[in-house]
Amino acid sequence: xxxxxVGFWGMVMGSLxxxxxxxxxxxxEWSIExxxxxxxxxxxxxxxxxxPQLSTYAYWISPAVRLMGATELLRVSSRLAFDYVEYYxxxxxxxxxxxxxxxxxxxxxxxxxxxxxxxxxxxxxxxxLIETGVVLTFAQRNSWTAGPAWTYSLTDRLxxxxxxxxxxxDYEGGSQRVFLFDYDVHTASETLSYNMTDRDxxxxxxxxxxxxxxxxxxxxxxxxxxxxxxxxxxSEQLTLSASGGPRFITNRIDTRIGTLEDSxxxxxxxxxxxxxxxxxxxxxxxxxxxxxxxFGLLIQKDHLLLKGSYQVTDHLTFSISGQASVxxxxxxxxxFTGGARFRETRFFHIDPHLRWHFDEYxxxxxxxxxSRREIEGDDRTGESHAVRLMATYFPLKFSMxx
Numbered sequence: 310x311x312x313x314x315v316g317f318w319g320m321v322m323g324s325l326x327x328x329x330x331x332x333x334x335x336x337x338e339w340s341i342e343x344x345x346x347x348x349x350x351x352x353x354x355x356x357x358x359x360x361p362q363l364s365t366y367a368y369w370i371s372p373a374v375r376l377m378g379a380t381e382l383l384r385v386s387s388r389l390a391f392d393y394v395e396y397y398x399x400x401x402x403x404x405x406x407x408x409x410x411x412x413x414x415x416x417x418x419x420x421x422x423x424x425x426x427x428x429x430x431x432x433x434x435x436x437x438l439i440e441t442g443v444v445l446t447f448a449q450r451n452s453w454t455a456g457p458a459w460t461y462s463l464t465d466r467l468x469x470x471x472x473x474x475x476x477x478x479d480y481e482g483g484s485q486r487v488f489l490f491d492y493d494v495h496t497a498s499e500t501l502s503y504n505m506t507d508r509d510x511x512x513x514x515x516x517x518x519x520x521x522x523x524x525x526x527x528x529x530x531x532x533x534x535x536x537x538x539x540x541x542x543x544s545e546q547l548t549l550s551a552s553g554g555p556r557f558i559t560n561r562i563d564t565r566i567g568t569l570e571d572s573x574x575x576x577x578x579x580x581x582x583x584x585x586x587x588x589x590x591x592x593x594x595x596x597x598x599x600x601x602x603x604f605g606l607l608i609q610k611d612h613l614l615l616k617g618s619y620q621v622t623d624h625l626t627f628s629i630s631g632q633a634s635v636x637x638x639x640x641x642x643x644x645f646t647g648g649a650r651f652r653e654t655r656f657f658h659i660d661p662h663l664r665w666h667f668d669e670y671x672x673x674x675x676x677x678x679x680s681r682r683e684i685e686g687d688d689r690t691g692e693s694h695a696v697r698l699m700a701t702y703f704p705l706k707f708s709m710x711x
Contacts, residue, residue: 337383340708342375348674348699355400355434356447357682357691363399369699373408384414387427394432404449406431419462426455426475433480433489433603441602442610442636442656442682446489449481450603470500480603489603495519512538512552525605526562530639532599532607533557536577546585553578556599558607560640571640575599575609588620599639607639624666631659653685674699 348369355365373390392406410427429436429452437450458472479491498516505511518532538552553576560571579596594614602608611634618628636654662676678695 337378337380338708338710339378340376340706342377342703342706344373344375344701344703346371346373346699346701348697350695350697352399352693352695354691354693355396357680357693359684359687359689359691365396365398365400367394367396369394382416384412386412392431400447402447404432406449421460423458423460424456425458426453428453437603439632439658441600441604441608442634443602443604443608443654448489450489451479451481453477466504468502470502471498472500473497476601478601478603490522490525490605492601492603493519493521494601508542510540512536512540514538514554520601520607522605526564528560528562528605530558530560530607534577548583549581550583551578551580558599558639560607573639575639589618591615591617609637609639611635626664626666627662628664629659629661631657633657652687655683657681670703672701672703674701 346369348371350367350369352365352367354362356362370393371390373388375388376386378385387410388408390406390408392404392408394404394406396402396404407428407430410429411424413422413424415422431450431452433446433448433450454474454476456472456474458470460468460470462468474494474496476494477492480489496516496518498514500512500514502510502512514534514536516532516534516536518534520530520532522528534554534556536552536554538550540548540550542548556575556577558573558575562569575597577597577599579594579598581592581594583592584590592615594616595612596614597609597611600608600610612632613634614630614632616628616630618626620626634656636656658678658680660676660678662674664672664674666672674697676697678693678697680693680695682691
């Protein structure tokens with residue numbers, strides 16, 4: 310096991326054992342909830358290619374177990390899941406996914422200690438495509454994350470939050486085969502929150518992020534930023550959040566003629582309007598953010614996101630999500646952007662979903678996904694229609710308390 314993995318799991322287990330050691334002396338409740346899912350999928354254009362493609366079919370077998378524990382001061386939760394997936398048709402492949410998130414919270418009089426992290430092994434066509442809108446290579450990605458944080462209440466209205474976030478992403482097959490690059494991301498931030506009234510909260514954040522790609526000319530992108538935010542509750546059901554600020558970004562890369570630098574400033578922002586009803590929830594989000602990408606650079610994503618859910622009956626729920634995004638590289642020099650390899654990309658995605666929990670132990674899910682990408686300077690588009698059907702079995706839940 311490499312040294313960084315030893316350090317990663319040391320951080321995870323050290324944080325977990327420390328808080329568990331303090332929390333187990335009190336009354337505790339623990340639960341284990343297993344499940345087993347089987348899913349079938351159809352894709353008209355799995356890779357969102359610009360040329361005509363054959364259809365692709367897939368089936369998934371996904372066992373999972375949800376773990377939860379809580380005391381008066383401590384809360385631990387996780388969901389260990391495994392996927393066996395087989396694709397055939399335009400793309401023939403067998404892949405194995407693993408999901409192991411871990412969340413720990415420990416409360417003291419004025420402090421809240423948190424840890425969020427874990428391992429997420431999946432395909433780039435799933436989570437990374439939805440997040441960035443640009444990665445279209447069929448490759449497995451292992452994403453390791455570790456994020457400790459400390460929130461301290463200075464007064465009844467003022468609190469400070471110190472956090473650190475580490476992410477390491479590596480792709481199977483190597484950068485020469487799949488044109489993806491392993492990367493590391495370190496982010497440190499400090500946030501002050503002040504509750505002006507029972508309905509209004511303001512926040513001020515300062516942050517630093519380092520994005521490093523050792524396999525791409527030792528490229529390093531350093532980001533310094535500041536951000537202000539405001540949240541207003543019109544009522545218990547309707548809330549509005551808005552934030553924004555500058556990001557000062559410097560890229561450095563080693564070349565045959567020396568180290569080159571590229572600097573730019575990006576203004577990021579985010580606004581979310583959320584409404585709750587008796588049987589429904591709706592949220593609308595608009596924003597601009599910066600994401601790391603296995604494509605080998607930071608990207609800027611302007612997006613419009615809509616989410617909604619409606620509980621039709623006690624057992625039937627309908628949900629829908631959709632987004633429209635415009636993606637650009639965060640650099641001005643073609644040496645950093647890859648030149649013609651990266652042009653402005655527009656990505657559209659809509660996903661209606663229906664869940665029928667018809668029995669205490671069984672649930673059926675059906676969904677449809679439409680995806681579309683457009684590339685600047687190209688009249689062709691990549692469109693995909695996907696349909697999925699899934700059955701999930703929930704055995705008895707195991708729980709204990711002491």
